[in-house]
Amino acid sequence: MAEPTNTPMPPSTPVPASTPRSMSPAPPVQMVIHSLTPNATGTTSNPVWPSSPESSAKIKKHIVLHIGDSVKYNPQTYFEFSQAFEVIRPDILERTRPAFIQALKERRWGDFSAIFRPFWGSGGEMGQWDSELISLLPDSVKVFASAGAGHDWADTKLLGEKGIIYCNSGLAAAEAVADFAVAMVISTFRHLPWCMGAAILPYHNETADQKAFDAASEAFRECHARATRASHNLRGHVLGLIGFGNIGQQIAAKLGHSAFGMRVAYYDVIRKRESVEAELNATFHSDLPSLLKASDCVVLCTPASADGKPLITAETLRCIKPGTRFVNIARGSLVDEDALADALESGMLSAAALDVHADEPRIHPRLVKLARIDGANPGRVMLTCHNAGGTVETHMGFEELSMRNIMAVLQGRDAITPVNLHFLKT
Ligand SMILES: O=CC(=O)O
Numbered sequence: 001m002a003e004p005t006n007t008p009m010p011p012s013t014p015v016p017a018s019t020p021r022s023m024s025p026a027p028p029v030q031m032v033i034h035s036l037t038p039n040a041t042g043t044t045s046n047p048v049w050p051s052s053p054e055s056s057a058k059i060k061k062h063i064v065l066h067i068g069d070s071v072k073y074n075p076q077t078y079f080e081f082s083q084a085f086e087v088i089r090p091d092i093l094e095r096t097r098p099a100f101i102q103a104l105k106e107r108r109w110g111d112f113s114a115i116f117r118p119f120w121g122s123g124g125e126m127g128q129w130d131s132e133l134i135s136l137l138p139d140s141v142k143v144f145a146s147a148g149a150g151h152d153w154a155d156t157k158l159l160g161e162k163g164i165i166y167c168n169s170g171l172a173a174a175e176a177v178a179d180f181a182v183a184m185v186i187s188t189f190r191h192l193p194w195c196m197g198a199a200i201l202p203y204h205n206e207t208a209d210q211k212a213f214d215a216a217s218e219a220f221r222e223c224h225a226r227a228t229r230a231s232h233n234l235r236g237h238v239l240g241l242i243g244f245g246n247i248g249q250q251i252a253a254k255l256g257h258s259a260f261g262m263r264v265a266y267y268d269v270i271r272k273r274e275s276v277e278a279e280l281n282a283t284f285h286s287d288l289p290s291l292l293k294a295s296d297c298v299v300l301c302t303p304a305s306a307d308g309k310p311l312i313t314a315e316t317l318r319c320i321k322p323g324t325r326f327v328n329i330a331r332g333s334l335v336d337e338d339a340l341a342d343a344l345e346s347g348m349l350s351a352a353a354l355d356v357h358a359d360e361p362r363i364h365p366r367l368v369k370l371a372r373i374d375g376a377n378p379g380r381v382m383l384t385c386h387n388a389g390g391t392v393e394t395h396m397g398f399e400e401l402s403m404r405n406i407m408a409v410l411q412g413r414d415a416i417t418p419v420n421l422h423f424l425k426t
Pocket residue numbers: 120147148149150151173389
């Protein structure tokens with residue numbers, strides 16, 4: 001049974017004036033980011049994407065298959081969206097894999113044109129979008145727009161070969177992920193896990209006697225002295241970004257010359273425009289070993305490899321300088337975690353901060369050990385629970401951007417954040 005879709009609410013402020021199709025290219029990144037910034041009322045600001053005259057036309061409506069929770073943050077855009085399309089939202093039972101497959105086989109949702117997944121935490125119940133699911137999609141599907149920067153749960157190549165544009169929402173998460181990356185980079189230079197862990201170590205055991213307290217509080221004094229000798233300012237150090245898309249560029253802007261004063265270097269399969277490099281004072285490296293050799297802190301901010309293979313391996317780690325720091329806010333599958341633990345144990349890497357892990361929610365036991373603070377171990381690894389993109393603003397942006405992508409494609413404009421156009425069968 002389909003769940004009721006949101007009751008469309010009339011917009012409280014006028015939607016933007018219609019703009020002719022020829023004047024509605026995808027807006028520049030900064031404009032899009034700005035448009036996703038919440039205003040004082042907690043809704044997003046007026047969209048910069050022009051609404052199309054077609055959106056209210058009384059023509060046969062495209063069907064949109066909405067998987068996951070209902071829209072929460074963007075009632076005005078949802079009003080426009082639900083006026084333009086017939087939105088069908090399968091309930092949670094229909095979204096389990098066997099039920100979802102059955103429904104697709106029965107063509108229960110008709111010839112739908114778009115798949116809409118506005119939330120990261122729901123809508124993934126049917127599991128991997130692989131050949132089994134994709135082969136069952138009707139030929140009418142033109143676009144799949146989803147929450148999330150990463151899309152390792154969907155075979156975007158296969159979707160493209162079937163003529164379906166996949167649009168991610170990395171743009172909406174970029175600010176949050178970059179902010180978190182800044183904290184993680186600072187953590188590796190200033191040994192925050194050690195400083196924080198040593199501060200509370202004496203209080204772990206509430207029944208500890210005075211002797212135990214005195215012994216443990218030695219950790220405070222020791223950290224105060226030793227962490228100082230191991231810590232460095234960020235300024236002047238080379239920030240090596242693996243991946244220079246929206247997230248990498250925002251990290252560069254936040255940590256680079258005009259802010260924390262780091263020297264930005266990057267490696268990406270596609271070299272960015274000269275103007276982008278100039279604005280961010282970024283030096284391009286045409287291969288990964290060259291970037292690793294040059295970096296004082298390496299930050300992984302690139303999508304998971306299509307073949308699932310890691311980029312950070314024993315072999316690539318041989319290129320780093322002794323004492324380099326490492327941050328991962330991308331995907332755990334990009335790192336051979338045993339090789340990473342080896343590099344930390346040997347001191348080749350002085351510190352790491354890892355938000356993502358190869359086998360979430362489990363964390364590699366050797367990395368957990370390296371994160372512990374005790375007498376012998378200063379805790380050189382910051383570990384978090386895949387939190388980098390997780391803010392309310394990101395979720396507001398996921399919804400808004402996914403709806404805007406679907407409106408753009410179904411109304412004949414360019415998708416805003418497509419990731420698989422190079423695979424697209426035309
Ligand atoms: O990891 C989170 C995302 O891909 O947005």
